[in-house]
Amino acid sequence: MYLSKENRGDVEGIRVSVREFAEKRLRGVARFIDESNSVSEDVLRDVASMGYFALRVPEDYEGPGLSVFESVIVIEELSRVSSAIGVMATVSGSMVPYSIVRYGSSYLKDRYLRLLAKGGIGAFALTEPCCGSDAAAIMTRAELDGDEFIVNGTKTYITNAPYADFFIVAVRTGRVEDRHKGISLLVVDRGPCVKISKLDMMGYRGSGTSEVKFEDCRVPKENLIGEINTGFKKIMMTLNEGRITTSATALGIMQAAFEEAFRYAQERTSMGVPIIEHQLVQYMISEMAVLLETSRLLLYEAAKRVDSGDLEYIKYASMAKLYVASRGVDLVRMAMQVMGGVGYSKESIMERLYRDIKMVEIGDGTNEIQRLVIVRSLLGKIKPE
Ligand SMILES: Cc1cc2nc3c(=O)[nH]c(=O)nc-3n(C[C@H](O)[C@H](O)[C@H](O)COP(=O)(O)OP(=O)(O)OC[C@H]3O[C@@H](n4cnc5c(N)ncnc54)[C@H](O)[C@@H]3O)c2cc1C
Numbered sequence: 001m002y003l004s005k006e007n008r009g010d011v012e013g014i015r016v017s018v019r020e021f022a023e024k025r026l027r028g029v030a031r032f033i034d035e036s037n038s039v040s041e042d043v044l045r046d047v048a049s050m051g052y053f054a055l056r057v058p059e060d061y062e063g064p065g066l067s068v069f070e071s072v073i074v075i076e077e078l079s080r081v082s083s084a085i086g087v088m089a090t091v092s093g094s095m096v097p098y099s100i101v102r103y104g105s106s107y108l109k110d111r112y113l114r115l116l117a118k119g120g121i122g123a124f125a126l127t128e129p130c131c132g133s134d135a136a137a138i139m140t141r142a143e144l145d146g147d148e149f150i151v152n153g154t155k156t157y158i159t160n161a162p163y164a165d166f167f168i169v170a171v172r173t174g175r176v177e178d179r180h181k182g183i184s185l186l187v188v189d190r191g192p193c194v195k196i197s198k199l200d201m202m203g204y205r206g207s208g209t210s211e212v213k214f215e216d217c218r219v220p221k222e223n224l225i226g227e228i229n230t231g232f233k234k235i236m237m238t239l240n241e242g243r244i245t246t247s248a249t250a251l252g253i254m255q256a257a258f259e260e261a262f263r264y265a266q267e268r269t270s271m272g273v274p275i276i277e278h279q280l281v282q283y284m285i286s287e288m289a290v291l292l293e294t295s296r297l298l299l300y301e302a303a304k305r306v307d308s309g310d311l312e313y314i315k316y317a318s319m320a321k322l323y324v325a326s327r328g329v330d331l332v333r334m335a336m337q338v339m340g341g342v343g344y345s346k347e348s349i350m351e352r353l354y355r356d357i358k359m360v361e362i363g364d365g366t367n368e369i370q371r372l373v374i375v376r377s378l379l380g381k382i383k384p385e
Contacts, residue, residue: 034084
């Protein structure tokens, strides 16, 4: 596994090695992943063997033990070539370990963190058909029956679901009217009671976005993360950090779009000169370069704030997510414009990047929800757990 102890802190070394892996192993299959809406077993195995699905699993549990900043670099580089693989690494490598590392019992840590470190894949199941932004309204129920919970309900848009060995599931253990006070987090193993239907999404195709039904799943009591009915805050904290790694997928897409448009502008000629000689094209190229660097600076700042223990990171995470997502959409739209008809055709990677980047304005809290978090943070109303 490359992501080992000797590389800790060597951010540029990590970047170079992930870029090399992504170019060699993912470049040739990225289009097929998108077109077939699936990732083959052997690609999954190779990505997992690099530790990319276990980024934040501590070394004590045989994981790479990367910081948030280092994880951002890995996800950015994976997403530069295949955003499907990048977002899979975000969920399994960052969001899934977060709640277990931070709030899980030693039993859960030993079992599930080691599973991720060995190449297992995790999924994070919060959203339901009834409710995404309104997470306090979820309805998937977990009823205690002796030493087990019985879980019933439907989650939707769940990344990684077809490949996952286990799911971190937000469940209702209290009354619906208690909203956030009646929610818990459970680890549910994949099994016959978990029914998965892959969805036909516009972008991030291949990352396994699925509807997941839990039908009378019997889950041991020990799989509860933390105390009963205390899951909501844990979910919010998971999303706060997850926003940083989700934004890293957008940054990788932005980098790819910029490189492609910049190259094309120097090769394509019109009116006897390369189009980069035209001032209106120069405007778009310079605008894209600025959007890319400002996005990178804000995102890296947010990641470094988490790593330094600065609790202001929650505001920075939402600011970075909002900025990178919305400016990312602007950047890819301009990059497509620079490429004209080729950018709009399946000949180039641009149309895939255009479809993929839009998701970041929706997943892991929409742009509107990021604005709510930013204002609540400014008002001092968000208290980290
Ligand atoms: C590709 C993809 C992968 C995903 N992966 C996962 C996953 O792995 N796990 C998971 O749990 N979920 C996942 N999601 C779900 C995602 O997090 C939700 O789609 C998102 O949170 C929005 O929820 P919603 O779709 O229910 O939209 P809604 O909440 O119905 O929102 C609809 C619109 O109303 C706005 N709105 C809602 N409430 C407010 C408010 N209070 N103030 C202002 N505006 C508001 C929203 O901003 C949006 O514009 C994924 C989604 C996608 C597209």
